[in-house]
Amino acid sequence: MTKRLTGFQPTGKLHLGNLLGAMRPLVAAQAATDSIAMIADLHALTMEHDPAQVRANTLDVATLLLAAGVDPHRTPIIANSQVPEHTELHYLLECTAAFGEAARMIQFKEKSAAGGPVRLSLLTYPVLMAADILVHDVDQVPVGEDQSQHLELARTLALRFNARYGETFTVPEGIRPDAAARIMDLADPTRKMSKSAPTPAGRIGLLDPPETIRKAISRAVTDTVGIVRHDPENQPGVSNLLAILSACTDEKPGEFTSYGALKREVTDAVVELLAPIRARHAELSADPGHVREILAEGKARVQPAALATVRRTKVAIGLCL
Ligand code: AQP
Numbered sequence: 001m002t003k004r005l006t007g008f009q010p011t012g013k014l015h016l017g018n019l020l021g022a023m024r025p026l027v028a029a030q031a032a033t034d035s036i037a038m039i040a041d042l043h044a045l046t047m048e049h050d051p052a053q054v055r056a057n058t059l060d061v062a063t064l065l066l067a068a069g070v071d072p073h074r075t076p077i078i079a080n081s082q083v084p085e086h087t088e089l090h091y092l093l094e095c096t097a098a099f100g101e102a103a104r105m106i107q108f109k110e111k112s113a114a115g116g117p118v119r120l121s122l123l124t125y126p127v128l129m130a131a132d133i134l135v136h137d138v139d140q141v142p143v144g145e146d147q148s149q150h151l152e153l154a155r156t157l158a159l160r161f162n163a164r165y166g167e168t169f170t171v172p173e174g175i176r177p178d179a180a181a182r183i184m185d186l187a188d189p190t191r192k193m194s195k196s197a198p199t200p201a202g203r204i205g206l207l208d209p210p211e212t213i214r215k216a217i218s219r220a221v222t223d224t225v226g227i228v229r230h231d232p233e234n235q236p237g238v239s240n241l242l243a244i245l246s247a248c249t250d251e252k253p254g255e256f257t258s259y260g261a262l263k264r265e266v267t268d269a270v271v272e273l274l275a276p277i278r279a280r281h282a283e284l285s286a287d288p289g290h291v292r293e294i295l296a297e298g299k300a301r302v303q304p305a306a307l308a309t310v311r312r313t314k315v316a317i318g319l320c321l
Pocket of ligand 1 (some may be wrong): 022
């Protein structure tokens with residue numbers, strides 16, 4: 001069965017984009033793939049962070065994955081910090097990666113240009129991401145546009161290692177979520193909905209109550225064209241609302257005579273989609289010990305194979321076991 005790894009960074013509250021672009025496809029593929037859901041809490045340490053917040057976000061992402069329908073019996077849910085083979089392989093891969101390869105990553109350039117001290121881990125983070133993927137021998141990694149350069153590096157490192165030290169890693173393939181699942185910011189539909197956007201106005205949190213959702217959608221930026229049609233180039237706001245509607249309902253949107261009518265239907269669809277997730281999240285949050293157990297079980301499930309990858313890598317690169 002195809003092995004797939006889907007990653008989530010606990011860098012803030014998960015939003016509708018994360019659900020439609022990553023969580024629902026993960027849930028939908030559970031039966032047909034051998035998936036791992038990974039919370040990349042180590043990646044959250046690459047920028048200034050609040051320790052208590054990272055821990056809380058990590059548990060919250062795990063809780064939301066369960067609430068959204070990830071079945072931990074089929075799909076192990078892990079935090080990369082809890083499976084030490086990730087960091088062990090990270091170092092071994094660093095020994096095969098060049099400084100220039102990491103320094104030319106667009107995300108590194110952008111984030112390091114933001115001012116303030118630049119953590120060394122921000123530079124090496126794509127190599128950790130490569131380790132996250134390669135340690136589990138996965139065939140496929142769903143990646144958004146902004147992660148595709150990092151996935152390319154993971155492939156390069158795997159191919160280079162295999163060529164230099166002998167066949168060791170599965171070379172992963174990036175799979176793109178379909179375009180309709182790329183959800184844009186409601187306040188600025190030319191950029192994707194993101195946890196780290198400067199203002200929360202363009203984002204719908206997965207735990208937002210119906211009234212907050214209604215307000216956010218009613219304020220969503222549209223245009224002056226006055227016709228409801230899917231034209232991302234000229235009508236990005238309206239096209240985004242149509243994409244949200246179709247992703248929420250799994251159906252092609254009908255006809256709309258006004259932006260108001262479209263917004264009302266989008267609101268109903270989002271509220272309906274999120275209601276059971278909020279309810280399940282509330283139930284699960286009453287027992288945080290259960291979520292911690294799920295993470296521990298996930299670790300126990302994936303660790304033997306991860307250990308085997310690290311041992312194989314160590315032998316290939318010239319270390320004694
Ligand atoms: N707007 C989006 N539309 C569709 N899919 C999205 N994803 C993120 N934003 C959208 C997908 O969600 C998964 C987890 O994302 P991540 O936690 O790795 O971080 P990200 O891709 O960088 O997303 P954010 O929310 O924008 O985080 P920040 O602001 O911290 O950078 C991924 O599969 C991603 O493609």
